[in-house]
Structure formats: structure tokens, C-alpha cells
Amino acid sequence: MQPKLELLSKELTDRILDEAFQLMMNPGIKVQSAAARKLLAGAGAQADETTEVVKIPEKVVREAVRTVPKTFYLFDRQGNCKVTYGGNNVHFDPGSSGVHVLDPETLEHKTAHTPDLIRLVKVAEMIPQYDAQSTAVVCDEVPKSIGDLYRLYIVLMHSVKPIVTGAFGIKTLEAMIDMVALFAGSRAALAEKPQAVFDICPSPPLIWSKFGAENLIALARSGVPAEIVSMPLAGAAAPVTLVGSVTQHAAECLSGITIHQLAKPGSPIVWGGAPAIFDMRKGTTPMGAVETAMIDASYAQVGKSLELPTHCYLGGSDSKIVDAQAGLESGVGAIIGALAGVNMISGAGMLDFLACQSAEKLVVDAEAVAMAKRLLAGLEVRTETLATAFFEGINFKGDFLKQKVTRELFQTEQHLPSTIIDRDSIRGWQQSGSLDTFERAKIRTAQLLKEYQRPQIALDKEKELTSIVQHLAREAGLEKLPNLD
Amino acid sequence: MSEQLFQKMAQSIIDGDSDAAVALARESIATGIHPLDAITKGFVMGVNTVGDAFGRGEAFLPELVMAGEAMKAAVATLDPELKRRGSERKILGKVVIATVEGDIHEIGKSLVATMFGASGFDVYDLGVDVAPDKIIGKAIEVNADIIAMSALLTTTMVKQKEVIEELEKEGLRGKFKVMVGGAPVTRDWVKAIGADGYSEDAIGAVTAAKQLVGVA
Numbered sequence: 033m034q035p036k037l038e039l040l041s042k043e044l045t046d047r048i049l050d051e052a053f054q055l056m057m058n059p060g061i062k063v064q065s066a067a068a069r070k071l072l073a074g075a076g077a078q079a080d081e082t083t084e085v086v087k088i089p090e091k092v093v094r095e096a097v098r099t100v101p102k103t104f105y106l107f108d109r110q111g112n113c114k115v116t117y118g119g120n121n122v123h124f125d126p127g128s129s130g131v132h133v134l135d136p137e138t139l140e141h142k143t144a145h146t147p148d149l150i151r152l153v154k155v156a157e158m159i160p161q162y163d164a165q166s167t168a169v170v171c172d173e174v175p176k177s178i179g180d181l182y183r184l185y186i187v188l189m190h191s192v193k194p195i196v197t198g199a200f201g202i203k204t205l206e207a208m209i210d211m212v213a214l215f216a217g218s219r220a221a222l223a224e225k226p227q228a229v230f231d232i233c234p235s236p237p238l239i240w241s242k243f244g245a246e247n248l249i250a251l252a253r254s255g256v257p258a259e260i261v262s263m264p265l266a267g268a269a270a271p272v273t274l275v276g277s278v279t280q281h282a283a284e285c286l287s288g289i290t291i292h293q294l295a296k297p298g299s300p301i302v303w304g305g306a307p308a309i310f311d312m313r314k315g316t317t318p319m320g321a322v323e324t325a326m327i328d329a330s331y332a333q334v335g336k337s338l339e340l341p342t343h344c345y346l347g348g349s350d351s352k353i354v355d356a357q358a359g360l361e362s363g364v365g366a367i368i369g370a371l372a373g374v375n376m377i378s379g380a381g382m383l384d385f386l387a388c389q390s391a392e393k394l395v396v397d398a399e400a401v402a403m404a405k406r407l408l409a410g411l412e413v414r415t416e417t418l419a420t421a422f423f424e425g426i427n428f429k430g431d432f433l434k435q436k437v438t439r440e441l442f443q444t445e446q447h448l449p450s451t452i453i454d455r456d457s458i459r460g461w462q463q464s465g466s467l468d469t470f471e472r473a474k475i476r477t478a479q480l481l482k483e484y485q486r487p488q489i490a491l492d493k494e495k496e497l498t499s500i501v502q503h504l505a506r507e508a509g510l511e512k513l514p515n516l517d
Numbered sequence: 518m519s520e521q522l523f524q525k526m527a528q529s530i531i532d533g534d535s536d537a538a539v540a541l542a543r544e545s546i547a548t549g550i551h552p553l554d555a556i557t558k559g560f561v562m563g564v565n566t567v568g569d570a571f572g573r574g575e576a577f578l579p580e581l582v583m584a585g586e587a588m589k590a591a592v593a594t595l596d597p598e599l600k601r602r603g604s605e606r607k608i609l610g611k612v613v614i615a616t617v618e619g620d621i622h623e624i625g626k627s628l629v630a631t632m633f634g635a636s637g638f639d640v641y642d643l644g645v646d647v648a649p650d651k652i653i654g655k656a657i658e659v660n661a662d663i664i665a666m667s668a669l670l671t672t673t674m675v676k677q678k679e680v681i682e683e684l685e686k687e688g689l690r691g692k693f694k695v696m697v698g699g700a701p702v703t704r705d706w707v708k709a710i711g712a713d714g715y716s717e718d719a720i721g722a723v724t725a726a727k728q729l730v731g732v733a
């Protein structure tokens with residue numbers, strides 16, 4: 033039995049959806065794309081071309097939700113199914129779009145560059161707890177206009193795992209789809225066996241920007257999975273109540289799904305988000321707050337009531353270094369997300385409100401992910417009798433270590449943590465240098481980087497990929513791509 | 518031919534398969550292989566492999582204990598043949614081992630006892646909650662080389678000291694090497710009570726014991 037966390041009663045879930053439908057009629061949704069407004073109006077919504085506000089009736093939304101695939105899969109480059117979006121399947125990937133990386137030696141938050149992203153991708157590639165890669169940081173040395181596709185290029189060159197990514201513009205979105213399609217064989221083959229999912233963000237409260245809406249349409253038509261990342265900010269860009277923010281989230285996602293499905297019914301899309309509460313002392317957006325996790329778990333429950341695939345942003349921390357706060361916020365977040373049965377939980381490695389990525393933290397967070405996954409596996413009955421047969425010949429002695437069944441089952445019953453988790457005796461720990469978690473993480477990160485091998489990529493594909501990126505880089509004013517070695 | 522059998526013997530220990538170890542021991546007797554060869558060229562190799570893997574963190578306590586048990590079973594099967602041939606297994610030394618009086622913690626002590634046995638020591642395991650005079654009496658009776666005492670509690674570890682004091686009082690201290698172990702035991706404690714050896718874990722205990730009897 034997979035353990036479960038549910039914060040909403042059935043009645044409250046229905047009420048949230050009911051009010052979300054009300055919000056879509058009054059005040060309606062601001063849709064800043066004429067193409068999207070046209071799609072909505074064609075389906076029976078009432079669009080005001082001056083105010084850009086569209087009132088979308090429940091019936092139109094319900095029909096759109098009906099055509100969304102309940103389940104879809106992400107594949108690695110060899111075509112193996114690695115991620116199941118749908119049901120209560122739970123996966124983790126590193127947080128994305130950071131602008132800084134934590135320098136493990138100086139503890140500075142450095143502006144991220146190509147070698148930093150490569151380092152993060154390599155470490156995430158080596159850790160089995162991460163079922164997918166993310167385009168973890170934006171590289172500062174390339175022009176902003178190609179920042180999105182450039183980070184995808186770096187990931188494609190160093191990883192075979194499925195990728196959670198996203199575009200910053202329509203033109204680059206098309207290029208990014210082509211880049212991933214290169215490895216699938218064609219765009220049609222990519223839609224058949226997706227290797228990436230693309231994040232799209234509405235703008236709170238209740239706004240679909242021109243880019244966001246057109247991104248939805250383009251992705252729907254390509255058949256490549258889209259992931260809505262709705263970001264209500266409770267108390268600032270959303271109602272202060274958690275349940276009010278969950279309701280706004282539902283309205284933003286439902287309206288997005290409607291645009292998406294009207295563009296092409298049956299295209300895969302995810303009910304996702306990156307909400308936060310608003311810190312009333314500092315004016316910041318704590319991703320490690322328990323209330324943030326509560327909004328995530330609740331909206332996931334709403335999405336599940338509609339049988340939609342889900343995503344959330346948990347497992348990150350607001351701490352600036354890999355310390356106790358980072359550990360507890362990331363661990364608590366990972367556990368809550370896992371218990372909520374969220375299909376893809378993004379955020380591992382992140383510090384400082386998702387601004388800063390850390391390879392060392394990815395290594396630490398993998399242990400929290402492993403614990404969350406072990407918890408989800410639950411208690412299983414693996415023997416004919418629960419205990420009685422174990423006591424044959426025991427005669428009140430602690431001799432269970434000598435039983436064959438102990439040897440057979442201990443590794444299924446117990447997750448064996450990496451060197452990040454210290455379970456040594458005090459003397460053993462002292463003899464190993466009295467290292468704290470971060471110091472152990474530095475050693476393990478170095479070890480993983482040493483063991484990493486770049487995947488084999490067919491030379492013609494690598495050339496073609498590089499030439500797409502080179503071409504767009506030139507257009508953006510970058511004559512030569514940064515050296516990847 | 519026998520090379521293959523030796524390899525299978527080692528493997529039966531690595532697998533912690535007592536039944537297979539006993540069957541292979543019998544097979545070696547039937548084919549006329551000297552039991553000492555079966556032990557040193559076959560079974561012991563398996564114990565060493567598992568011990569080394571444990572030291573590297575690649576094998577775990579259940580593997581270690583089951584290897585020890587399989588070793589014990591193999592040696593028990595070979596013993597009558599050894600006696601029949603009038604030869605003896607080279608014993609590294611005799612160890613009297615116990616958890617001290619007032620302390621009922623068994624697992625660590627038994628683990629060390631198992632590994633001592635598997636490594637070629639003759640082990641007299643007196644169990645848990647054993648009074649000092651009983652430990653000393655047994656050591657005298659079997660002419661032990663080593664007295665090994667376990668204590669898991671800070672309140673019972675003083676008994677380790679008592680045993681050493683008792684040995685001194687009776688003029689027996691020079692006759693036995695004393696090893697102590699258990700969670701609260703530190704290097705400082707070992708020094709303070711004048712013990713001869715200690716270790717953090719069962720594999721280390723074997724190394725320490727070998728040093729004490731001069732075979733390491």
C-alpha cells in the first residue's frame with residue numbers, strides 16, 4: 033500500500049473546483065494572445081478584444097479536461113521508459129533555471145557559466161534517484177535570447193536521461209523541439225516517445241501572457257508534453273489563504289489546459305506548479321516553507337481528482353549554503369511531495385529561493401529522495417508468516433543475523449544510504465576525519481564526477497545538434513560557442 | 518580437479534551456504550583430500566574474501582555472519598577426519614569470550630566469536646551476563662591465550678576492569694592477553710584498565726587477536 037497524504041476532503045476539493053470555474057467566468061482570465069483568444073471564443077468562451085479578458089464557461093473547460101491523456105511516459109535516449117506521468121507515480125529531478133551556483137570551496141553564489149551547468153548535469157546523470165535531468169542553470173556567457181536552448185544543448189550533449197526543460201520564446205521553443213527530435217528521429221517520433229517535457233508558466237494572478245499562451249498552442253500542436261507551472265504567491269500575487277491560492281492555481285491550470293487542448297485535443301499536459309507563500313518579514317518567496325508544500329500537496333490532490341498528471345516544485349531550500357536548514361527543508365519537502373503522489377517533483381539541488389544550484393546539494397538531496405522513495409514503497413509482507421517462522425531455533429537469542437532470510441531480504445527491507453549519511457560509530461567517524469555532511473558531499477561529488485563518462489552520441493547527430501545551436505547563436509550575436517571541454 | 522573443489526569451497530563460504538559447505542567437506546574427504554588443505558586452500562579463502570569485502574563496505578553483516586556459520590559447519594565436518602589422520606588443524610589460539618556480568622547484549626559478542634572461529638581460533642563462548650570468576654575459571658581450564666570481554670553499557674564496562682584486577686590479584690595477568698570491546702569502549706578506556714587489545718568491529722577484532730598471539 034503506497035502511503036498517502038491528503039489535505040483536502042472531497043467536499044473541499046469540489047468547492048475549490050467550483051470556485052475555480054467561477055473565477056474563469058468572473059473576473060475571467062486575461063489571455064494576452066489573440067490566437068489563444070480566438071481558439072477560446074471558437075469553443076464558446078466570451079472574449080473581449082480590448083481588455084483581453086476571456087470568460088470561459090465550465091462546459092468548455094470540462095470538455096478540454098476530458099481530452100487530456102491521463103497518463104504519458106518519458107523515455108531516455110535509448111528508448112527506455114523512465115518516467116510515468118499519471119496516477120501516483122513519483123519521480124524527482126533537479127530544480128531548474130537557477131542563475132547562480134554555490135562554489136563548494138568559497139561558498140560564493142557565482143553567476144553560472146557553461147562549466148557549472150556541465151558539472152551539474154554530470155552529477156545528476158550519475159545519481160539514480162533522479163529519473164530526469166533538468167536544464168538546471170542559465171549560462172551567463174551566452175546571449176539571453178538563446179539562453180533556453182543553449183542550456184538544453186549542454187544537457188543533450190552530456191546526458192541520456194529524460195529532460196524537464198522549458199523555452200523563453202516561441203522561436204527558441206521550435207528550435208528546442210527540433211533539438212530533442214534529432215535524437216528521437218523526427219518530430220513525429222518524439223511525440224510518440226517523448227524525451228522531454230516543456231514547462232510553461234502563467235502569470236499570476238489569472239493571466240496567460242502572449243508568450244505563455246502561444247507556447248501552449250505550439251507545444252500542443254507538436255504533441256510534445258507540456259507542463260503548466262502555475263505560481264500563486266500566497267499573500268502577494270494570490271489570496272493569502274492556502275486554499276485560496278490552490279483555487280487560483282486551479283483556475284490558471286484549467287484555463288491553460290483549455291487553450292492547449294483546443295489547439296490539439298489529446299496532447300499531453302501536466303497539472304504543475306511552483307507556488308510559494310509570501311514571507312511577510314522579508315518579502316521573499318520561501319520554497320522550503322511547510323505552507324508552500326501544503327499548497328503543492330493540495331493542488332496535486334485537485335489535479336488528481338481530475339485524473340491529470342501532476343508536477344510540483346519541492347525539495348529545494350531557501351538557505352544560502354548546504355546546512356541544516358537546507359537539509360531539513362529539502363527533506364521535509366521531498367517527503368510531502370512524495371506522499372502527495374506528485375508525478376514529477378522538481379527542486380533538488382536548489383538554494384536561495386530557486387536562484388542557486390549546487391551539485392553538492394544534489395548529492396545530499398538524493399538521500400532525501402531515496403528516503404522518500406523507500407517510504408512510498410511502504411511495508412510489504414515478504415514472508416509466509418510475518419514473524420513466527422523466524423523464531424524457529426532462536427531460543428530467545430539474538431541470532432537473526434544468522435538467518436538466511438536476513439541475508440536475502442535486508443537489502444529490500446532497508447535502503448542502504450551512500451556515504452552522505454553517517455552511521456559510523458563516533459570513533460569511526462573521527463578516524464574518517466570528523467567530516468560534516470557538506471564535506472562528505474564534496475568528496476562524493478568529486479567521486480561521481482570522476483566516474484562520469486559522457487554518453488556515446490552518433491557523430492552526425494552531434495554535428496547536426498551543434499550546427500543548429502551554432503546557427504542560432506550567430507543570429508544572436510555569439511560568433512563562437514563556448515568550449516565544452 | 519582439487520583446485521576446482523577448493524574454489525567451490527571458497528564460494529560456499531562467500532554464499533554463506535552451510536549445506537553446500539558441509540557437502541563439499543564430505544566430498545573432499547571421499548576424494549582423499551587432506552582436511553587441512555580443504556580448510557586452508559578452500560574454505561578459509563572464502564572467509565578472507567568476505568572479510569575483505571566487509572572491510573571495503575561491499576559486504577554486510579548478514580554475509581559476514583553466514584560466512585562464519587558456513588565455515589563452522591565445514592570445519593565440524595572435517596574434524597573427525599582430521600582426528601582419524603592424527604593431524605590437527607593449526608589453531609591460532611584459544612579464546613574465551615563473554616559479555617560481562619550484568620550485561621545481556623549478545624549480538625556484537627557473538628559476531629566477534631563467529632569471526633574468531635572462522636579465522637582459525639578455538640572459541641569458548643560463555644554467553645552473556647558472565648561473572649568474572651567464571652570467565653577466569655574457564656580461561657584457566659582451557660589454557661586460553663586470550664580473554665575477550667564485551668560490554669555495551671557504560672555501567673557494565675567496569676566489569677572488564679574487575680576481571681583484569683582479579684587476574685592481577687591472582688598472579689595470572691601475564692598468562693592471558695585481554696581484549697575488550699563494545700560501544701562505550703575507547704582507546705583511553707583500554708589504556709586505563711590495562712587491556713591488551715580492542716577493536717571497533719569484528720574484522721578488526723580478528724586482526725587484533727592475531728597480533729596478540731603473534732601470527733599477524
